[in-house]
Amino acid sequence: MKIAVLSGKGGTGKTTVTANLAVNLPGCIAVDTDVEEPNLHIFLSPEINIQEGVETEYPVVDAEKCILCGRCGDFCRYNAIIPAKNQVLVFKESCHDCGGCKVVCPSGAIEYKKREIGRISTGSSGSGIPVKYGELNVGEMSGVKIIGQMKNSVEDEELVIIDSPPGTSCATVAAVENVDYALVVSEPTPFGVSDMKMVVEMLRNLEIPFGVVVNKAGLGDKEIYEYCEVEGIQILEEIPYNRKIAELYARGVLFSEKIQGYNKRFLDLYRKITEFEGRKDSDR
Ligand code: SF4
Ligand code: SF4
Known part of the structure; x- marks a missing residue:
């Protein structure tokens, strides 16, 4: 199963969700396709053993x-x-x-x-999760080729978590194309909701099923909940706006490994995604 994690804009917690999900799913591979600003490796600290150029x-x-x-x-x-x-x-x-x-x-x-135009690094995190991330050289316009090459390399893997570029650019489309499910991470603020609407439209055009993770819940207003209800979008998880989480984030530490109860919450998040897959299979 390929799961893409994306957001309408940068800074919503997309990579935090990707990393916390990945460390709680044994056997998964974590791939950072946000090639202009990859930072999944900061949270997963992989030891890199292969680095290849992309031409x-x-x-x-x-x-x-x-x-x-x-x-x-x-x-x-x-x-x-x-x-x-x-x-x-x-x-x-x-x-x-x-x-x-x-x-x-x-x-x-x-x-x-x-x-x-850039490179792909492959390694393994301290907890044994295979990690890949791409980097686009400064001044280059398009990382689509790097993203395509990374996705091809994990095509046959059972469980892949993809950290996608934010927004709705060509690079985002390349990252989410043909995934089985997309997790949209959004903040409950007017800007967060506005950018999320464009992502929702893109995913619907691509016919990719998706659900929402509300990050920094409690920070803003209720617009995101009203929007999701009207649009029939499932909110799968809420991560509260919380000083402890923010401090761990600032230090590059995964909060699900430090705050009790979050391992189970990320496992539950994955279970909700797979339940969707089960429903889809039974509809066939
Ligand atoms: S203008 Fe372009 S298409 Fe025409 S001959 Fe020159 S290189 Fe070829
Ligand atoms: S993008 Fe333009 S310049 Fe590049 S190969 Fe295609 S037609 Fe030629």
């Missing part, structure tokens, strides 16, 4: 062959290749490596070159 390709134009027809520029939806008056300009950081410009070029002027 992408970008077009290089042979000026001798190019007839400046403009077709590559018309095709590219990312403005990564732009035919100018006397030459074709390539912005390699914007290229999404789709291969299309070479296909449409009528004079065989385009070849591709490889370059590294």
